[in-house]
Amino acid sequence: MLYDNHGRQLRYLRLAVTDRCNLRCFYCMPEEGLNFSSRSQILSYEEMTRLVTILADLGISKVRITGGEPFVRKDIVPFMDQLTQINGIEAVSITTNGTDLVRHLPALKQMGIKSVNLSLDCLDKERFHKITRRDEFEEVMTSYHALIESGIDTKINAVVMEEHNLEDILLMCALTQNDPVSVRFIEEMPFNGGSKGYVPIKWNMTRILEHIQEAYPNLVKLDDGVSSTSMNYQIPGAKGSIGIIPAYTRTICRSCDRIRLTPKGDLKTCLYQGEGFSFRDFMRDGATDEDIKNQFIKLFNNRAKDGFEAEAKAQKSGSLQSMATIGG
Ligand code: SAM
Ligand code: SF4
Numbered sequence: 001m002l003y004d005n006h007g008r009q010l011r012y013l014r015l016a017v018t019d020r021c022n023l024r025c026f027y028c029m030p031e032e033g034l035n036f037s038s039r040s041q042i043l044s045y046e047e048m049t050r051l052v053t054i055l056a057d058l059g060i061s062k063v064r065i066t067g068g069e070p071f072v073r074k075d076i077v078p079f080m081d082q083l084t085q086i087n088g089i090e091a092v093s094i095t096t097n098g099t100d101l102v103r104h105l106p107a108l109k110q111m112g113i114k115s116v117n118l119s120l121d122c123l124d125k126e127r128f129h130k131i132t133r134r135d136e137f138e139e140v141m142t143s144y145h146a147l148i149e150s151g152i153d154t155k156i157n158a159v160v161m162e163e164h165n166l167e168d169i170l171l172m173c174a175l176t177q178n179d180p181v182s183v184r185f186i187e188e189m190p191f192n193g194g195s196k197g198y199v200p201i202k203w204n205m206t207r208i209l210e211h212i213q214e215a216y217p218n219l220v221k222l223d224d225g226v227s228s229t230s231m232n233y234q235i236p237g238a239k240g241s242i243g244i245i246p247a248y249t250r251t252i253c254r255s256c257d258r259i260r261l262t263p264k265g266d267l268k269t270c271l272y273q274g275e276g277f278s279f280r281d282f283m284r285d286g287a288t289d290e291d292i293k294n295q296f297i298k299l300f301n302n303r304a305k306d307g308f309e310a311e312a313k314a315q316k317s318g319s320l321q322s323m324a325t326i327g328g
C-alpha cells in the first residue's frame with residue numbers, strides 16, 4: 001500500500017492523457033492554445049499501462065482519465081478498456097468537455113464505466129462561447145442528456161467565475177430537481193496557462209453556498225464520504241445533488257488520496273506542486289518495475305502537507321501552468 005509522510009493512503013490516480021483540447025476555456029488556457037507536447041514527449045499507452053499496473057500493485061484502485069480533452073487522443077476508448085482489465089483496478093472514469101462524447105457512450109457503458117464528469121460552466125449558448133471561445137454548446141447539452149439517459153453516474157463540473165456565470169449557479173442547481181445529476185461548483189484556481197492574470201477569487205465556497213442557501217433555505221447537508229473533494233447538499237425532494245469544491249481555499253487536503261500523472265509522465269503529489277519527477281524519463285532510461293515502485297514510495301514520503309505548502313515551494317520554480325497539463 002502507498003502512504004504519504006502524513007499518513008494518507010493513496011488510492012486514486014488522475015491520469016492526464018493529452019494536453020491538447022478542442023476548446024479554449026479562458027480559465028484553463030490562452031486563446032492561441034499552449035505549446036502543446038509532441039507525440040514523443042507524452043507517455044505512450046504502453047507506458048501508461050505499465051505505470052497503472054505498478055500503482056495497482058501499490059493499492060491504487062481508481063483511475064480517472066483526464067487531460068486536455070481525453071477524446072481528442074486517438075484510441076482512448078480501447079485504452080480505457082485495457083485499464084479496466086488490470087488486476088486491482090476497480091473503477092475507471094473520465095472527465096470530459098462533452099463535445100465528442102455521444103458516439104463513445106455505448107462503448108463506455110459496455111466496458112462498465114460507471115461515472116462520467118462533464119465540464120459545463122453555464123446553460124446559455126452565448127455565455128458558453130465567451131467562456132470556451134468555441135461554439136459547441138449544443139453538442140455538450142446533447143451529451144448531457146444522453147448521459148442522464150444512459151444511467152451512468154453523471155457529475156457536472158462548473159467553474160464559478162464572477163464575471164461570467166454567476167447567473168448560472170441557480171439555474172444549474174435547478175437541474176438537480178428533476179435529473180439524477182450531481183452539479184459541482186468549483187472555485188477557480190490560478191492555472192490558466194497565462195490566459196489572464198489571476199485575481200484571488202471573491203466567489204469562494206462560503207459565498208457560493210450562501211448564494212444557493214438564499215434561494216433554497218431548506219438545503220440539506222449530505223454526508224461527504226471519506227475522500228470526497230466536494231461538500232455536498234441537496235434540495236429537499238430533488239433527484240440529484242449539489243456539491244461545492246474548495247479547490248482554491250483548500251480545506252480538503254487533509255484527506256487527499258490522489259496521485260496525478262501529467263501527459264508527459266510527471267508525477268504531481270499535489271495539484272499545486274511545480275515541476276514533478278519525470279516517470280517518462282525514468283522508464284525510458286531503463287528503470288525496472290521495482291525501481292518505479294520504490295520511486296513512487298520515495299516521492300510520496302516527501303509530500304507537502306497541503307496545497308499551500310506545495311504552492312509555496314512551486315513559486316520558487318516560477319512555473320506558469322495550465323490545468324490542461326495537470327488534468328484538474
Ligand atoms: N477537458 C476536460 C474537461 O474540461 O472536462 C478534462 C480536463 S479539464 C483540465 C479538468 C477539469 O479542470 C474541468 O472540470 C475544468 O473545468 C477544470 N479546470 C480547468 N481549469 C481550471 C481552473 N483554472 N480552476 C478550476 N478548475 C479548472
Ligand atoms: Fe479544454 Fe478542459 Fe481546459 Fe476547457 S478545461 S480548455 S475543455 S482542457
